[in-house]
Amino acid sequence: MKFKAIFAALAIAAAIPASADVLYSNNFESNANGFTGAGFLTGTQGYGALGFGQQMLRNNAPGNPAAASVLNLNLGSAVNNATLNLSFGAIDSWDGSNCCGPDYFNIRVDGNLLFTKNFDTFAATPASGANLSTLSYGTQLGFSGWNDQAYTINLNLDQLAAGAHTIEFFASGNVWQAGEDESWAIDNLSLTGDRAAPPADVPEPVSGALLLGGLGAMALARRRRRA
Template sequence: MKLRLVSAACAALLMSGAASAQTVYSNDFDGNVVTGAGVSVTSSNASGTGTATSGSWNASGWAGSFLRNDSVSPITTTEFSFSGLGSHTQIALGGVLGMLDSWDSTNGNPAPDWLQVLVNGNVVAQLTANNASGNNTEYGGGTVIALHQNTDGQTTYSDTLVDFANSPWATFAHTGSTLTIAFRAAGAGWQGGADESWGLDDFSVTASGATSPVPEPAAWGMMIGGFGLAGMTMRRRRAGVALA
């Protein structure tokens, strides 16, 4: 029993630097911003805001103020660039995307309307909704938390909200010290302005798979002592067998 306990303790020490999640960035757009240690963040076209209405979607993160982009001619890309990321092997994104007001799907009038998500400049997802016309929808594998509801206070057209944390594109392998996440509208039917827009709320970026490079000296001492105790226990067992 002692040997097993010692072995388990040593294994725990060796694994003490194993995979752990760390917040790179989180922003609820209500003034609560968290930036990971050593991480630098720059953003562009991220100053527009809207106000969420009360509803079941508040519990999923669409609450208070949210980032809003209604740009057109030209369409602007909202971009978050991160540098100084520590050792990691995976990135997970979280948040709620809103397709707000008169979205016309890919086959409505005018269409198509797209909301694109980009990672390091590459499009990884395209979402669309049929709030006003059309019948095609695409939610990128996310969870719809509001379908054709008034979530932004503008009552002429309804909105569609998608929690994208569990979307297949929202978790991906990554080891670099820099990362860029971007969102933009696209499509020949995009009208922007008061007609249609998109929003983002409760946005988060999490890194995981980081490892501690070398155990601390105190940990080395505990491991050496543990291995010594394990060796003594084994020798005593052998001696007992020989005497028997």
């Protein structure tokens, strides 16, 4: 029984890959597993042509900051080189530095604000930044009659410890108008990273000694049975 448990533990340790793992992924086609707080699945309208599929997670909550859509994760082991990737839609009248802004989209990981950007869907050029790639701007993708924008966002989260984590997605700004005036959506969300190596104290030499001891005892028992 003891040997079986040790061998099972070794087998599990050997099965943990050392390279990049997908720790969470969701295209929001059928569920928002792991999420709490504000937000709801909705049809993608014009965002469907930009890789958002049929459904996405939309949040049009009011407030400053507005109520967040919160991803709750529990990691079985520590993770290195963690990266968060997502598609982001700035839907309708995001005002940037115009009259009714600022309108920020924010990502906060374990209480740390790692992404904040004042989006302007009236601008002649797309928003720019090291973490942003443009999918669409200056076009009508649906919802209210205002033009919309779409981007991919890539964030380096570095190390994540084993255990619970929260990733909050939310809008803010003292003229965040919410509702059908300005809202946002995310899709194609993934968290990838390298699971840390299994603990160094996996008792390989000990189990070997136990195994040899066990074989010795078995041989002794056989000899005794023969005698």
